[in-house]
Amino acid sequence: MGDKHVGVSGGRVSSPRSVAIIGPFASGKTTLLEALLARTGAIGRQGSVDAKSSLGDSGDEAREHGMSVETNIATCTYKGDHFTFIDCPGSVEFLHEGNSVLNGVDIAVVVAEPDEKKTAALQLILKALEQRGIPRVLFLNKIDKATGSVRATLQALQPASSVPLVLRQIPIWKDGVTSGFIDLALERAFVYQDGETSKTIEIPDDERAREVEARYAMMEMLADHDDVLMEQLLEDEAPENDVVFDDLVLEMQRGEICPVFIGSAHKGNGIRRLLKCLRHEAPDVVETRKRLGLDEKDAVLQVLKTFHTSHGGKLSVARLFGGQLKEGAILVDASGDEYRPSGLFHMQGLQPKKVTGAKAGDLVALGKLDEIETGATLGVGAKPKTSLFNIESPDPVFSRGIQVAERKDEVRLSTALSKLVDEDPSLTVTHVQSTGETILEGQGEMHLRVALEKLTGRYGLAVSSFEPRIPYKETIRGTSELRGRHKKQSGGHGQFGDVVLAIQPMPRGEGHVFRDTITGGVVPKQYIPSVGDGVKEALEKGPLGFPVVDVAVTLKDGSYHSVDSSDQAFRMAGILAMRDGLKECKPVLLEPVDKVTVACPSDTTARINAIVSSRRGQILGFDSRDDWDGWDEVEAMIPESELSDLIVELRSATAGVATFSRKFDHLAELSGKAADKVIEGASMTPA
Numbered sequence: 019m020g021d022k023h024v025g026v027s028g029g030r031v032s033s034p035r036s037v038a039i040i041g042p043f044a045s046g047k048t049t050l051l052e053a054l055l056a057r058t059g060a061i062g063r064q065g066s067v068d069a070k071s072s073l074g075d076s077g078d079e080a081r082e083h084g085m086s087v088e089t090n091i092a093t094c095t096y097k098g099d100h101f102t103f104i105d106c107p108g109s110v111e112f113l114h115e116g117n118s119v120l121n122g123v124d125i126a127v128v129v130a131e132p133d134e135k136k137t138a139a140l141q142l143i144l145k146a147l148e149q150r151g152i153p154r155v156l157f158l159n160k161i162d163k164a165t166g167s168v169r170a171t172l173q174a175l176q177p178a179s180s181v182p183l184v185l186r187q188i189p190i191w192k193d194g195v196t197s198g199f200i201d202l203a204l205e206r207a208f209v210y211q212d213g214e215t216s217k218t219i220e221i222p223d224d225e226r227a228r229e230v231e232a233r234y235a236m237m238e239m240l241a242d243h244d245d246v247l248m249e250q251l252l253e254d255e256a257p258e259n260d261v262v263f264d265d266l267v268l269e270m271q272r273g274e275i276c277p278v279f280i281g282s283a284h285k286g287n288g289i290r291r292l293l294k295c296l297r298h299e300a301p302d303v304v305e306t307r308k309r310l311g312l313d314e315k316d317a318v319l320q321v322l323k324t325f326h327t328s329h330g331g332k333l334s335v336a337r338l339f340g341g342q343l344k345e346g347a348i349l350v351d352a353s354g355d356e357y358r359p360s361g362l363f364h365m366q367g368l369q370p371k372k373v374t375g376a377k378a379g380d381l382v383a384l385g386k387l388d389e390i391e392t393g394a395t396l397g398v399g400a401k402p403k404t405s406l407f408n409i410e411s412p413d414p415v416f417s418r419g420i421q422v423a424e425r426k427d428e429v430r431l432s433t434a435l436s437k438l439v440d441e442d443p444s445l446t447v448t449h450v451q452s453t454g455e456t457i458l459e460g461q462g463e464m465h466l467r468v469a470l471e472k473l474t475g476r477y478g479l480a481v482s483s484f485e486p487r488i489p490y491k492e493t494i495r496g497t498s499e500l501r502g503r504h505k506k507q508s509g510g511h512g513q514f515g516d517v518v519l520a521i522q523p524m525p526r527g528e529g530h531v532f533r534d535t536i537t538g539g540v541v542p543k544q545y546i547p548s549v550g551d552g553v554k555e556a557l558e559k560g561p562l563g564f565p566v567v568d569v570a571v572t573l574k575d576g577s578y579h580s581v582d583s584s585d586q587a588f589r590m591a592g593i594l595a596m597r598d599g600l601k602e603c604k605p606v607l608l609e610p611v612d613k614v615t616v617a618c619p620s621d622t623t624a625r626i627n628a629i630v631s632s633r634r635g636q637i638l639g640f641d642s643r644d645d646w647d648g649w650d651e652v653e654a655m656i657p658e659s660e661l662s663d664l665i666v667e668l669r670s671a672t673a674g675v676a677t678f679s680r681k682f683d684h685l686a687e688l689s690g691k692a693a694d695k696v697i698e699g700a701s702m703t704p705a
Contacts, residue, residue, distance in 0.1 A: 317341025502595025552592025
């Protein structure tokens, strides 16, 4: 707090600025991008997502599903100032696409609807910005469809933000429809005109009282961070407009407030006022450098997004935080390795446009840096002094096994998957050696569906998906002692191995142990390891059809033949003794159980508990989520077989916002009809 009036309105900067457009699913972000590009002349006319004519969401997958599935990047110039807009997907399954670029922007425009049902989804967005200290403004979109008080709507949305949502405009209503707005900072009224700049008018007499009340409420919020303004309000002094404006700018840039603008991206209403805010009030790369702890002289870039194009190869989109970058320049990573981009480009949608250089603040695509991953920090001509923020991928919550129709395409599949993960690090690929399955994991059903569509559409692969196998195990409850004899005579040297094995259970989680109590050389020492190899091989598939765990095996007796005995013969003898012995040890099926932590809005916790219980889950408890107002975390033990579509049900119960993390905890016995079904399925599955 204190006197901070430093004439912000006279200190506008004009360096290139990067602006994230972010918000909940279907709030109108891509439509806003179209409106901004149209109003600045970057495109001839405003396209439509519904008509599949927008510059953003121009990829096949986005067109097919009518939603953003990857970041859209576009540049424009407004009154001599250069802007790069980064339109981020709103679906919770694709949020990582946006989160990976957020640290590189100067400001975020958060697009929201006047719908309190979207409060939890809005909180996910605002929390990501708050954690990174990114200045933000909120654009209350679809104001033409609003039916109630805007101030009441903001009160309903306020729990989504840890700082005040400060209304800077109020709508002018005519016959129940918004016909314009009053700017509370400028104390001017504007009337919307189709396809034209809004017309300035005097504040209507019947709106004057409402404007005075709303302006005072705005100033009260600003006064929480300004002692001078607080004194003026207490003494009924009218502060100068410049003082109010300076407070709005400074408190927004410091993250103390989130100013709110209103409009309709579809109709183009409120767009120029938003552009003026970005031009005059948004911080530039100098302030962003300070936020990231960079020195003014540091000529560094960070890769925020990776694209693999069909013709131009790999493009690494990076923000240049300082210095200049010229075509042919050498870039150096944190390890000191040097790279030379094949070219420099600006992105306009999915189309790269070649440029000869970039200056501090620019977002530039670097051609064919094949070894550089998203998140890498690069120095221009010298090793960077520091590595910038890490881009952490969220835990996967949905998985599918994938396979190609023809085996000859397996190498192509591996290459294509590597490119998908390079573009989207929230995807993970795992090759399960025990089953031979390739598992693709991600953030939800749609996330993986889009990934599979890319494999088919972009890479021409005939791919099918399936539910991955659950890694069941089996163990024993009883003991046995059996002889295994392998004897074979077929001319020449024969094969002979004879062992007696004692099998007994071990405590859960102990694995398996092989030991011997041989005396008198009844089994020569050189053959004992081969018996152990046979035991190990037999444990790979027990009588129920699954790997056997927690078993102790003791070699107690046996015999050998001086000519016909061999390592192979004793290995086979061990296998035979184990296969027969395990059947007599009361085998039992074990299923993997994970410790699961579900994060959800507090008003849905009861529903989440019911979902967990319906999936044979054991609820361990729940508590408030640290640093997340209005959210809980539910901890439970849930069998892995119940997790395959858990995220679908969780999100259905929480307006799409719940998520979970999981970690293997233990193996538990499974019996009855459930076990019979699993065993029957194993007997029908090819080895």
